[in-house]
Amino acid sequence: MDGDVPKGSPGLFCPPSTAPSVRWSALTRFLSPLYVLLIAGALLGLAAPAAADTDDWHFLGYFDFAMVYDHPAQGPRIWSFHQHHLNLLTTYDISPTWRVFGHVEYEHGPQIEEGQGSGEIALEESWIEYRVDASFHARAGKILAPFGLYNAVEDRTWLFHFTTLPVSVYGKHALVPSLPAQALYAKHATGLEASLAREVSPGNFEGHFYVGNGRGEDPSGDDDNSNKGIGWRLALTDRNERWSLGHSFYRDRNGVAAQSLQTHFGADLTLAPRGTSTGWVLLGECNFSWIRPADPAAPEGRYRGGYADLLYKTTGAWTPWVRIELTSESADRPGDGETIYAAGAAYDANDHIRLKASASYSPVADEALGRLSLSSWF
Amino acid sequence: MKRPRPPRTGRPAPLFPALAWLLAVGLATVGLPALLGSAAAEEMDPGSATVVVHPDSPIESLRLGDLRNIFTGKFQTDRDLFPERRAEASYRLRLLIAASAEKDHVTGRLGMTTRVFWRRWVARLLSGDASESPRRLDSARDVLELVARDPHAIGVVLRSEVHGPVKVVTVRDAPAAAPPAAPRKP
Numbered sequence: 001m002d003g004d005v006p007k008g009s010p011g012l013f014c015p016p017s018t019a020p021s022v023r024w025s026a027l028t029r030f031l032s033p034l035y036v037l038l039i040a041g042a043l044l045g046l047a048a049p050a051a052a053d054t055d056d057w058h059f060l061g062y063f064d065f066a067m068v069y070d071h072p073a074q075g076p077r078i079w080s081f082h083q084h085h086l087n088l089l090t091t092y093d094i095s096p097t098w099r100v101f102g103h104v105e106y107e108h109g110p111q112i113e114e115g116q117g118s119g120e121i122a123l124e125e126s127w128i129e130y131r132v133d134a135s136f137h138a139r140a141g142k143i144l145a146p147f148g149l150y151n152a153v154e155d156r157t158w159l160f161h162f163t164t165l166p167v168s169v170y171g172k173h174a175l176v177p178s179l180p181a182q183a184l185y186a187k188h189a190t191g192l193e194a195s196l197a198r199e200v201s202p203g204n205f206e207g208h209f210y211v212g213n214g215r216g217e218d219p220s221g222d223d224d225n226s227n228k229g230i231g232w233r234l235a236l237t238d239r240n241e242r243w244s245l246g247h248s249f250y251r252d253r254n255g256v257a258a259q260s261l262q263t264h265f266g267a268d269l270t271l272a273p274r275g276t277s278t279g280w281v282l283l284g285e286c287n288f289s290w291i292r293p294a295d296p297a298a299p300e301g302r303y304r305g306g307y308a309d310l311l312y313k314t315t316g317a318w319t320p321w322v323r324i325e326l327t328s329e330s331a332d333r334p335g336d337g338e339t340i341y342a343a344g345a346a347y348d349a350n351d352h353i354r355l356k357a358s359a360s361y362s363p364v365a366d367e368a369l370g371r372l373s374l375s376s377w378f
Numbered sequence: 379m380k381r382p383r384p385p386r387t388g389r390p391a392p393l394f395p396a397l398a399w400l401l402a403v404g405l406a407t408v409g410l411p412a413l414l415g416s417a418a419a420e421e422m423d424p425g426s427a428t429v430v431v432h433p434d435s436p437i438e439s440l441r442l443g444d445l446r447n448i449f450t451g452k453f454q455t456d457r458d459l460f461p462e463r464r465a466e467a468s469y470r471l472r473l474l475i476a477a478s479a480e481k482d483h484v485t486g487r488l489g490m491t492t493r494v495f496w497r498r499w500v501a502r503l504l505s506g507d508a509s510e511s512p513r514r515l516d517s518a519r520d521v522l523e524l525v526a527r528d529p530h531a532i533g534v535v536l537r538s539e540v541h542g543p544v545k546v547v548t549v550r551d552a553p554a555a556a557p558p559a560a561p562r563k564p
Contacts, residue, residue, distance in 0.1 A: 058509050091509045096455045096468040101506040125506070134447065134458040156504045159497075197452070240489075276490040351496060377500055 058091040062377040064157050069370035083109035084373070085155055087124070099129045105155065123220075124155070124188075139193045142220050146193075146208040146233040147185045147248045148266050148285055154187065158375040161311055161319045161346040163358040168287070168305035168325040168340070169266065175291045175301030179257045184264045184289050184303065185250035186212065186229050190220040203239040208232060216255030225255035240275045244268075259294040278315050284308035304328040317348040323360075338364045344371075352376050427483035428537040429547040430522065432529040436460065439548035446488050448532065449473060450498060451508045456530075473512035474533040476521045480514060483534045487549070 064084035071077045086106040093099050103125035110119025127141030146152040148169055153159055165171075174181040189212030196207040213219045214229030229252030237244040248266035253259050268285040286306030293300075305328060311321035325340040344358030354375045361368045429445065431437050437459065440448075447453040448471060457468050475483060484495045502508040515521050518539040525533040526543045533544070540546060 058503075060503055062504060089504065089506070091506065093470065093509050096457070096470050099509060103506070127506075129506075131454070132457075133461060133464070134452050134454070153501065153505050156501075159501050159504065276494045278491075348493075377504060 056093045058093075059089070060378060061086070061088040062156055062158055062375065063087075064155075064373060064375050066163065066371055066373035069368075071368040071370075073366035085157070087155065097131050099131070100127075101129065102126050107155075127193075135197050137195050139195075140191075142188055142190045143193050143210065143212075145186055145189045145210060145212075145231055145250065147231060147250055147264075148233075148287075149246065149268050149270075149283070151185070151187060152208075152233075156377075157356075157373065158354050158377045161321050161356070162309070162323070162342075162344060163356045163371040163373045166285070166307040166309075166323070166325055168307050168327045169285045173289075173303055173305070173327070175289065175303050176260065176293055176298065178293065178298060179260060179291070179301075182254065182257055184262075184287055185231065185248075185266075186215050186219070186252060188219065189213075189229055189231070191228070200236070203237045203241075206233075206235045206237075208234075212252075214252030214255065215257070219255075223255075225253040225259055227253045238275075242272055242275050244270045253294075257291075261292040261294075262289070264289045278313045281311050281313060282308065283311075302328070318345060319347075320345040336364060338362055352378060426537045427479040427487060427534050428540055429549060430525050430533045430535060430540060430544040431547055432525055432527075432531060433543055433545045434529045435532075435545060437532070437547055438545075439550055442487065442549055442551040445549055449483070449488055449495075449512060451502045451511075454508065469530045470509070472510070472528060472531040474521045474524055474531055475512050475514050476518035476533070476535040476539065477514060477516050478518055478539065479534050479536045482536070 063086050066082040066084050068080045068082050069077070070080070084107065088104050088106075090102045091099055103123070105120070105122045105124045107122065108119040110121050111117045112119065112121065123142065125142055125144055127139040127143050129137055129139045131137040144152045144154060150160070150165055150170065154165065154170070157163070169184070172181040172183055189210050191210060191212030193208060193210040195209075196205075198205045209232045210230070212229045213223040214225050214227065216222070216224040218224065229250065231248070231250035233246065233248045235244060235246040246266075246268040248268075249264065251261075251263045253261050265288045266285060268283070270281065270283040272281045273279055284307060287303065289301075289303040291301035291303075305326060307323055307325040309321055309323045311319055313319055321344055323340075323342040325338075325342070327338045329337050340360055340362045342358060342360035344356060346354055346356045348354055356373045356375065357371070359368070359370045429440065436456070440459075444453065444459060447458070453459060453471070455468050455470050457464055459471075480492060484490060484492045488495065490498075496511075499508070499511040503511055515524075518535040521533040521535050522540070522542050522544055525531045532547075
């Protein structure tokens, strides 16, 4: 947007700098908390539509609504409406090299009164970025860990052809009997991230390296485990985007899982013979994980899992797909691996609206799931 | 609340044989043609989209690769284009595309469909990798007026629409222009 408001000019966010009279002083004392809240709200995408008229503020968000059908082996069949996401994102360009990004999530239609209720309101991301040039930038704050193909854009379901992320890589798994089921890596990392990009002979290379507090009771405030969470993601993409290879790594001592040492390797592959054009795309990810409990007498947990998607990008708005997911045995399924079959389609109603349908079946769990969803960005 | 799963019985899933089979089938059906480059590339319109900048802009010419990097969001500031000017004050590039030149520019020059092009930009915006996407304007005149006012803007219009105080940027390594269509026989 081409705002003509010069930087630093008096306006909504510029408090008066003149010597205050008694009355003015009282007014500013009253207003200052509001002023701070307004700034914070604007930063987090909660308010300040007036500021959107400048070049430096950018506001956007996304929305998800779904109908979910669950048919477990035991228990009733249930249809549910699910107000999944309303997420608000804000970027402020401090300068050509510095940016601040905020992302607030309202998940599962939160209704919270006096500290009790349902749903979730969370600060998903908040970081400041220093960008040297196209080949290097660094971020500090709370980031989505760049693990696998999707964690860095997790929940932005408008970007996916499927309705939910594959469980085998992005779900929770019980690896050790004494520990709760948990994700294979930290979804968020509060710390530092450095990103590199280089043009190399086959195409483009990207590397993301991060260090954070690791998982714990308060991972964005205090580090309650005895090490730091470290990870990286490396990706090589063909110049014509006909193939890409990726590798992810994450390791931390999990403060909410009895200080167990957890190591996760991921690999992914995408093949698209016609690059960005219409046609077949095959993509898949697999994960290898180890959990070593703090108690040396306790058994180690291991996990292998992965999925493969085959999808067809049509010339129209449809994207049909099929998937197979495989997981190794786990602590709650000793001696028993699991295979999940899924299929679905995405339909782009327009540039902002995506309708999706999917069905999945797990023979081992004897459970069927269906999902219709409407995703939008704005 | 997730209901507890019932106890299960059955054989372990053949994880690695199945993954290997999937990979082999995938490679045979879609992967090998991709790796060998035998799949036909999408026909590209040579296009007559023209890049224009403010007369005071330091941009005189652009490599096709740089133009692609600019319009796919990899290049966001003048530092990306002129690394030797790193010590000088920097600015963000502002991108404007006239609707009339959109297809020629995106499909012909950047090598992707307009749907993929805009979808990529939404992905960049939602993930925080870019602050602002290119602006698509219905009128080429609006693009030219904004470029004439803004030294940081890069506009794309049809060659036949260029007029006024703007500078035309040469794109090197550009695909050859299509020969003019032969006049129809009466």
